[in-house]
Amino acid sequence: MNLDVASVLTVSALVVNLSGALFILETLLRRDEGAGRVWSVGFLAAMLMSLAYVLWTQTHDSWWAISVGNSALVAFVGCLWLGMRMFNGNPMMLPTIITAVATLAAGSAVMMVGPGGGNWAAAEWMFVAIVGLAGAGAVECLRGDLLESRSAWVLALASASFALYYVSRTTAFVTSGPDSALFESGFGAVPTSLVTIAYVLVAVVVLSVVRTTRASMRGAVRSSEGGGDLDGILVDDEFEQVLAGLCERASRRGELVGVISVRIDDLEQISTAFGSESARAVGAAWRRGVRRHAPSAAFVGEDGAGGLAVGVLAASPAAARRQAAVIYRGVFDDMGAVGHGVIPVLGVGVGLSESAGYDAEELIHVARDAATRASLSIETSVLIGDEGATPVTEP
Missing domain, CATH: 1.20.1070 (Rhopdopsin 7-helix transmembrane proteins)
Known part of the structure; x- marks a missing residue:
């Protein structure tokens, strides 16, 4: 034809x-x-x-x-x-x-x-x-x-x-x-x-x-939290803007900026396997836990559908590592206590300005990549980005 x-x-x-x-x-x-x-x-x-x-x-x-x-x-x-x-x-x-x-x-x-x-x-x-x-x-x-x-x-x-x-x-x-x-x-x-x-x-x-x-x-x-701004968690663009401001101020003083990425990428699978109520409970516990266990002066924002990012000003790389480990343990315990018997795969990654520079977008990317690798690792659930995937000992 x-x-x-x-x-x-x-x-x-x-x-x-x-x-x-x-x-x-x-x-x-x-x-x-x-x-x-x-x-x-x-x-x-x-x-x-x-x-x-x-x-x-x-x-x-x-x-x-x-x-x-x-x-x-x-x-x-x-x-x-x-x-x-x-x-x-x-x-x-x-x-x-x-x-x-x-x-x-x-x-x-x-x-x-x-x-x-x-x-x-x-x-x-x-x-x-x-x-x-x-x-x-x-x-x-x-x-x-x-x-x-x-x-x-x-x-x-x-x-x-x-x-x-x-x-x-x-x-x-x-x-x-x-x-x-x-x-x-x-x-x-x-x-x-x-x-x-x-x-x-x-x-x-x-x-x-x-x-x-x-x-x-x-x-x-x-749905269980009432919205991003009401639970103290910024949306993606707002978080990056606040982080960019912190990086600009910290770069002039040579201070260390860190981004801690906390990811659970299997909420959709949990919803399919155990129902939307279980997914809501786990997701709500995850958001509350990250906000609760983050340092008091830190700010928390969304990083995609399965990620939260914490912006911190750390005294040293070791201090940032400890903060990440505290967040991991606290969030893991909170999700285990929701009563649904479902615990997702949790990965925590850290991006530091001493290796990634003071670019907000790059810091978020490094932390997210480390958190993704951590969620796939069988050895540790907390990794430091740009340091050869250095594992962090959990408390």
């Missing part, structure tokens, strides 16, 4: 725009922050991409629409990756720069060639960028908080498949040329539009499920 390019791209635009609009509307209604907003920007880029390609097929003088469509497609794939990194709580600066450069390069390359470049002008810039960004997205789906969601595994497979498709497309483009029968039948505008539609639909469904799961678990944990 022969499909008309203009018709396929029109249908593609309809599907992409409806899917993207639904995701963006859900983001607005939920007042989503962080990763949800980044993903929404990505779907806006996908909507722009589909409209640009439709315009390209309808008029003869709209060669510039190819530039817009290529850069928008790269931005869509890049924003999916950036949202995944934000969801996992990983550093964003360098990935954001990489995505911006790749997006600009894909569009600028077409503009530099001009109208004489034809329909496939500088397409290799877009192909290579998509391979890298989609591959990075597949890897990110198998890390951190996303790894705990089986839905994210589907997106990892879809992203890896999308990257492999573009590897094949690039190979056919370079070896056979865009006018060859091989390229037209397997990697031309029509098959690529169908592949892109499938990828967008998978992304919409999976990302909606992933963020809904995180919101429901946060709601279950907070």
